[in-house]
Amino acid sequence: MAKETFQRNKPHVNIGTIGHVDHGKTTLTAAITTVMAKHHGGVAKQFVDIDNAPEEKERGITISTAHVEYETESRHYAHVDCPGHADYVKNMVTGAAQMDGAILVVAATDGPMPQTREHILLARQVGVPQIVVFMNKTDLVDDEELIELVE
Numbered sequence: 842m843a844k845e846t847f848q849r850n851k852p853h854v855n856i857g858t859i860g861h862v863d864h865g866k867t868t869l870t871a872a873i874t875t876v877m878a879k880h881h882g883g884v885a886k887q888f889v890d891i892d893n894a895p896e897e898k899e900r901g902i903t904i905s906t907a908h909v910e911y912e913t914e915s916r917h918y919a920h921v922d923c924p925g926h927a928d929y930v931k932n933m934v935t936g937a938a939q940m941d942g943a944i945l946v947v948a949a950t951d952g953p954m955p956q957t958r959e960h961i962l963l964a965r966q967v968g969v970p971q972i973v974v975f976m977n978k979t980d981l982v983d984d985e986e987l988i989e990l991v992e
Contacts (some may be wrong), residue, residue: 851912855939855988857921860946861954865977869924869946870909877911877918923960940964942971948978949987 858866871886878885886909907922921940943964947957964972982988 848958849917851915851917853917853919853943855921857940858944858946858959859923859972861948861951861956861960863880864948864951864954864957867907867922869944869975869977870907870920873920874909874911875975877913881911883911908973940969942973943969945972945974946977947974949976949982950978960988967974 848906858870860866874883875885909920909922911920912944913916945961946955947953961972979988
């Protein structure tokens with residue numbers, strides 16, 4: 842079956858998910874595609890469809906960058922899901938080099954970790970102009986002060 846091709850009649854934006862290993866970058870990417878497909882059409886991608894290489898499935902981590910596309914009424918997005926593991930930082934840099942903006946995923950359970958900081962520095966070095974923070978796993982935190990901050 843042929844893949845659906847996106848009409849290039851809208852402004853194109855390259856974005857991606859970056860951050861420490863196991864903070865939820867691929868899960869967030871899958872959730873974004875699901876919401877976009879529901880509200881704007883297109884194809885929802887499940888986690889297993891994004892991290893689909895045998896080694897990625899075996900180890901439970903993203904190794905190579907994964908690419909998904911979705912759109913809103915006003916824009917078309919190409920989204921790169923970057924690996925967070927330190928051993929695959931070269932793949933993250935390759936994905937980030939084309940980004941117009943990045944979503945920095947930080948697990949509330951861990952807070953900023955070594956790859957969080959490294960990904961911020963590398964994104965800036967390759968010229969990613971905008972970074973927004975997505976605090977993930979907030980439902981797993983018991984700290985009342987942090988819960989209040991998140992809400």
